[in-house]
Amino acid sequence: MKKGLIKATDAFERVVHWALAISCMILFITGLGMMFHSFNFIGTVMGGMRILKYVHNFTGIFFAVSLAVAVRMWWKEAGKFEMPEDIDWMKAAGGYLWHVEKVPEVGKYNPGQKAFFLAVAVFGAIMFVTGILMWFQPFSPGLIVLSYPLHALGFVILFAFFFVHLYLGTVGSPGSAPAMFSGWVTRAWAKKQHPRWLREMEESGRLEVYGEEKKG
């Protein structure tokens, strides 16, 4: 680890993130295997469509638990939009789409990240509820059948957002990925992506810098 790196996430955050991410990806893959006949081979590879069904169902339960922990953990920082700075950031599209001289400063999570978090929270919950309904079918078919388009809508949203997240967590924003692997990011990255967070952490003396004693 290089001297001067900044701690962006703790181990618990990273574990929860990956529990959610990996279960979500397993659900995508197994879900695609059931949604499209042309992807039935995914079930064949796993030892049969019946096994795929059970992997999907039980991974769904693991996903729901991870989601509950993740929402609890990130709600304070990412669950609420702050006015007016979040609006200003959105008007500038965070400097992602066109040239912006000075991108409005936001806290630890920018409105784009908050939108992603809220989409995962809301549609993740919908996926869990509709999934359980389809699995156990406790009501009449006329009610249960409503679960299918909702589950599919959740997939449309989450699958698309997944690729946005993947791009902006890797090549679209170099230096971001280490935040979810080692947890340590460069000062330059923090200054570019989360300047206000960096400033506030430094001012309050809570910033952890690799190779330095914690100030304050």
Next chain:
Amino acid sequence: MPEKIKLYDDSKCTACRGCQLACKQWNGLKAKQTVNSGSYQNPPGLQPNTYMLIRFQDVADDKGAVKWLFRKEACMHCTEAACVMACPTGALYYNNDFKIVGLNREKCIGCKNCVASCPFEVPKYDHETDKVYKCDMCESRIMNGLEPACVKACPTGALKWGDKADMMKIAAARVKELGESASVYGDKFVGGTHLMYVLQEKPSVYAELKQDPHVPYSVLAWKSWLKPLSLLAAGGVIGGSFLHYIIHGPKTPDEDDNQVNKAEGGK
């Protein structure tokens, strides 16, 4: 081969239930203990081990006279079948020759999508085998030039199996004979069913008979719109990300900001 349908004429049915027994026998379905509910209708509804049954119903006419109505209940074999649309594995499929809805039990994974989707509430789920069961129009028989077992067993001619065009002619002629309240049931929805009825009374008189069956809008939204949209949206994002990368470029940190002093000096 021409499309074929099974025609059931309730005015000719004596409810001998020979068809019900023949169905059990041909499909190797064991009977289970049932309870006397005060009706000859037994079991009370379709079950994983009962692909068809004759419904018994007492109806009083305007003079107070009681009349027995019978109806053969089984898979209707829709031309636009919600169960086939909903099935993830292809266990439910259209028979290429006769257009009936077949069921490959080997492929069924017991997901119950068809149970929730069927507008006639026909497929029945069995907890013990974790599979779904329904009438397959005796596919193994009809593919070998035989009639379905129920038709073979019918002693009165209430059940017929034949080319759709011929059956429709017979049905129309029979409706004319039976008079005003009679009608054909099955030709006006879900693209036409492959089990059709000639009903002597108005459809609304029959218990548990669906008056306006259709593929649920939920299934259409799911399979016709959201399913392709999921790949389109994801593809759009991937393409958009690539364009973003080559046109606008990634959001890269300014390298000299790594100098602590300079960064702090900038404030």
